[in-house]
Amino acid sequence: MRIGLIGVGRIGASHAEVVRDHPAVGEVVLADADAARAEKVAADLGVRAVENPQDAMRDVDAVVIAAATSAHAELMIAAARAGLPVFCEKPVAPDIAGTVEVRDEVDRAGVPNQIGFMRRFDAGYVVARDALRAGTLGELQRVHMVTADAEPPPAGYIPNSGGIFRDCHVHDFDILRWVTGREVAEVYAIGANRGASYFADAGDVDQSAAVLTLDDGTIATAQGSRYNGGGYDVRMELAGTVSTYAVGLDDHTALVSAEPGVAFPSGTPYREFWSRFLPAYQAEINVFIDVAAGKQDSPCTVADALESFYVAEAATLSRQEHRPVRVEEVRRA
Numbered sequence: 001m002r003i004g005l006i007g008v009g010r011i012g013a014s015h016a017e018v019v020r021d022h023p024a025v026g027e028v029v030l031a032d033a034d035a036a037r038a039e040k041v042a043a044d045l046g047v048r049a050v051e052n053p054q055d056a057m058r059d060v061d062a063v064v065i066a067a068a069t070s071a072h073a074e075l076m077i078a079a080a081r082a083g084l085p086v087f088c089e090k091p092v093a094p095d096i097a098g099t100v101e102v103r104d105e106v107d108r109a110g111v112p113n114q115i116g117f118m119r120r121f122d123a124g125y126v127v128a129r130d131a132l133r134a135g136t137l138g139e140l141q142r143v144h145m146v147t148a149d150a151e152p153p154p155a156g157y158i159p160n161s162g163g164i165f166r167d168c169h170v171h172d173f174d175i176l177r178w179v180t181g182r183e184v185a186e187v188y189a190i191g192a193n194r195g196a197s198y199f200a201d202a203g204d205v206d207q208s209a210a211v212l213t214l215d216d217g218t219i220a221t222a223q224g225s226r227y228n229g230g231g232y233d234v235r236m237e238l239a240g241t242v243s244t245y246a247v248g249l250d251d252h253t254a255l256v257s258a259e260p261g262v263a264f265p266s267g268t269p270y271r272e273f274w275s276r277f278l279p280a281y282q283a284e285i286n287v288f289i290d291v292a293a294g295k296q297d298s299p300c301t302v303a304d305a306l307e308s309f310y311v312a313e314a315a316t317l318s319r320q321e322h323r324p325v326r327v328e329e330v331r332r333a
Contacts, residue, residue: 001293002027004056004084005064006075008041010274011089011281012066018285019064020045024293031056033067057082062292064285065089070160073098076302080109085292087285089116090170092305094162099309100332103302114288114298115305119175119234121283124247128238129179137240140180143220144237145172148228148254150271152206155198163204164224165189165315172222173212173315174300174308175236182214183307188324189315195227210315230254231269232276252276 003019005012008030020028028047032038035051042049050056053075057063063079065072065088073093079086086106092115093099106113119125131137147168153161161167177183191205199206206226213219231254236247251267270276290296310327318325 001025001062001289002029002060003062003064003289003292004029004031004058004060005066006031006053006056007065007067007071007089008032008038009066012064013041013045014278014281015064015066015285016041016045016047018282019289020047022286022289024289027060029056029060033071054078057084060084062086062288064288069094073102076102076113077105080106080111080113083109083111085112085288087114087116087288087292090305091162091166091309092302094160096306096309096313096330096332099302099306103306106302112291112294112298113302114284114291115300115302116281116284117171117174117178117300117305117308118277118280118284119171120178120300121280121287122247122277123279125175125179125236128236128245128247131243131245132179132238132240133181136243137238137245138242140218140238140240142218142239143176143180144235145176145220145222146224146233146235146248147172147222148225148233150228150230150232150254150269152195152199152226155196158198158204159202161202161204162312163316164191164206164208164226165210165319166309166312168224168226169208169210169222169315170308170312171234172224172236173311174304176212176214176220176222177304177307177311178300179236179238180214180218180220182216182218184212184220184311184314184327185215186213186324186326187211187311187314187318189318190322191319199226205319208319210318212311228254230256232272233269234273234276
């Protein structure tokens with residue numbers, strides 16, 4: 001297979017290495033808005049660079065998009081119209097209208113597509129999902145999720161990020177749907193500003209919480225922070241009538257036990273997402289190669305991403321208007 005890859009920042013460069021090493025791939029073509037950066041990464045990996053992103057879609061069998069968020073929708077539509085299977089990092093687009101447009105384009109083209117919600121490939125989430133479906137937890141009673149950054153993003157990132165629910169908690173919303181197999185019916189979300197003023201200046205918050213009611217009445221909660229001094233903390237707890245499973249509870253968890261004589265966790269906490277989820281990032285790209293080759297169905301389509309985006313949109317509206325919001329309020333055909 002010949003794979004074009006657009007965007008060679010840290011995630012893109014890592015994806016390029018995984019693609020290059022896949023036994024089914026014979027050629028990798030890199031492109032980036034910064035042509036010099038593409039040349040350097042290509043030289044480091046021993047692959048070929050081309051001058052612009054459009055060239056990376058010529059004479060290839062599939063496309064991986066890890067470019068700037070603002071370019072995702074345009075590039076996905078171009079790949080679909082070229083008849084190419086396409087992988088794209090989230091978000092598909094900065095808003096619902098743009099995401100719906102991309103969904104419709106890929107549906108019309110009939111091309112395989114996969115969106116980069118990497119938590120679906122993390123071992124802990126896979127085990128929890130399988131245990132829930134096998135009945136090991138019994139009947140699910142409640143879910144709690146945490147996503148907290150050790151350090152905040154730079155000020156320049158926030159105004160175009162979409163806000164904490166679209167940018168950060170959309171991963172929680174996606175994994176909640178995937179693990180439980182249920183849809184979110186209603187959201188009540190709040191937020192606070194406890195750190196730098198640039199969050200509030202952009203209409204965003206740096207601390208967040210949400211209560212989500214699933215379509216079967218199960219209650220889930222999500223908490224987030226851009227300032228978690230203890231380290232990068234991503235966890236999910238699923239409590240059932242028989243057992244409770246916790247994802248992300250290991251020796252690197254960003255917690256300190258207050259109980260006397262308890263040494264857990266004993267390891268060094270993660271400081272950022274890359275260290276925590278590197279195996280998942282690698283796994284999702286290997287799966288996409290199989291999707292592009294027609295060996296399996298996509299594990300996370302644009303349509304899946306849209307459903308999680310609806311929840312993020314409802315949470316954002318809820319925070320702004322200080323009221324519960326049903327997801328149907330923000331849904332578009």
